[in-house]
Amino acid sequence: MPSEIQAHKDAYDLVLDAIDKGEYRPGDRLVEAELAERFGVSRTPIREAFQRLETQGILARDGRSLIVASLNHDQIGELYVLRAELEALAARLAAQHATPEEVRVLFSMIDEDRALMDQPERMSRANKRFHRQLHLASHNRYLVQQLEAVHRSMALMSVTTFQAEGRTGVALDQHRAIVDAIAARDGAAADAAIREHISSAYETRLRQGAGRL
Known part of the structure; x- marks a missing residue:
């Protein structure tokens, strides 16, 4: 018991x-x-x-x-602003501290996720696993805790951005750019790549919201 x-x-x-x-x-x-x-x-x-x-x-x-709970337009924007800052910090720290094994796992996850191109719900779950692995590669437990809180709130968005046509392929290419930068130990490039990734996801979500009006 x-x-x-x-x-x-x-x-x-x-x-x-x-x-x-x-x-x-x-x-x-x-x-x-x-x-x-x-x-x-x-x-x-x-x-x-x-x-x-x-x-x-x-x-x-x-x-x-x-x-x-549900999130209104302003709350979604605020959440993406915070997420971009925290994810960028995680990417910069991962470029400094990720082990070779962690980098290989991140690359393998991207390769495996290519099989989910037409499965948005499964891709959404795989995307969360990828980001969680990246967060852990920062080797900062307090940052990981803050990112977990952000991703809990992300669950309040009822539609995944991976339902948008072409989003999965773009996201996976962006994941590759992020991990390439981490593997090269280039914190500035990792920061820029993940900010582009989050901005792209936010734009897709805004388009989805506009489409439901």
Whole structure:
């Protein structure tokens, strides 16, 4: 049997993971009893997971109910500004500190992700794994924590940019440019490459938003 502490940790991670995978979308109502049954835990750790996620802005109040939060136009812009700065720092640090093994793993991930060109949801998950690996290559635990918070908020965007035509190929080419710079130990080039990547993703998201008007 898992300990009570482990059950509480697992409940938070399970709810967050379900949101991150798109199983619960912005605006969806979360019901404590339903999630407790789904994940096989008591309602207490689910309740505490809800409280933690509400504090982090992942969940929001809608009357007496809790729903998955959504981001407005300004919030999305603010999030991309912060993400660009933090990702650029991670890329510069990775150019200094990434091990040869970490660089090889990043290159291999790009090669493997080429098989997902026509699978936007799977590519979205692969993209998160790539960025997570890049963050770890910075070898700065506090930066990694901040980037994790940013990427939690990114899960509140209900549509992946990889649904846009041609986006996957462009993103993978940009990933290659980022890792090429890291492999060359060129922090300035890595910074510039990842800023271009984030800017391109933001522009794609803005176009998607405009298309839904």
